[in-house]
Amino acid sequence: MSIKHLFKAQLNWISKTEESSKRLYSKTHQIKIEGKPTLEVSAAKAFKGDPSLYNPEDLLLSSLVSCHMMSYLYVCSQNGIEVLEYSDNAEATLEVNPDGSGRFTEVILNPKVKISNPDQIELALDLHFKANQLCFIANSCNFPVLHNASCEII
Numbered sequence: 001m002s003i004k005h006l007f008k009a010q011l012n013w014i015s016k017t018e019e020s021s022k023r024l025y026s027k028t029h030q031i032k033i034e035g036k037p038t039l040e041v042s043a044a045k046a047f048k049g050d051p052s053l054y055n056p057e058d059l060l061l062s063s064l065v066s067c068h069m070m071s072y073l074y075v076c077s078q079n080g081i082e083v084l085e086y087s088d089n090a091e092a093t094l095e096v097n098p099d100g101s102g103r104f105t106e107v108i109l110n111p112k113v114k115i116s117n118p119d120q121i122e123l124a125l126d127l128h129f130k131a132n133q134l135c136f137i138a139n140s141c142n143f144p145v146l147h148n149a150s151c152e153i154i
Helices: 056-078 120-134
Strands: 010-012 029-032 039-041 083-088 091-096 102-109 111-115 146-147 150-153
Touching: 010 091, 029 120, 039 120, 056 083, 056 091, 056 102, 056 120, 120 146, 120 150
Parallel strands: 102 146, 111 150
Antiparallel strands: 010 029, 029 039, 083 111, 091 102
């Protein structure tokens, strides 16, 4: 039996008269989630957005990186691995077609994990596969989420 959880987000955008008359709409908007700070969001710079703000592409990649880490920490705790540090420098490839449509074609996660027990390095690396199977966000994507994991001892 599955358990369902509902997440809600409210988006607010207001046109600026001088921009809408030219059909060049501002891409900046707010996303509100109850009980959390408001997110100021825009399009990516490549799509005429405000480069100082988060964009949907940033947020999708951030969601994947964060969800994988949390899934990984969960499977490590289940397997008795003490994770001391975790970092990732992930990359996402977005392909835009001539008609303006597009899609992510892949995401590459590069998790670097530091653990305490040298006998667990191989298991620590293998658990990225299990974490990917559990990751809610990766399971919701229609593109590959690849991993180039490394593990060190502290």
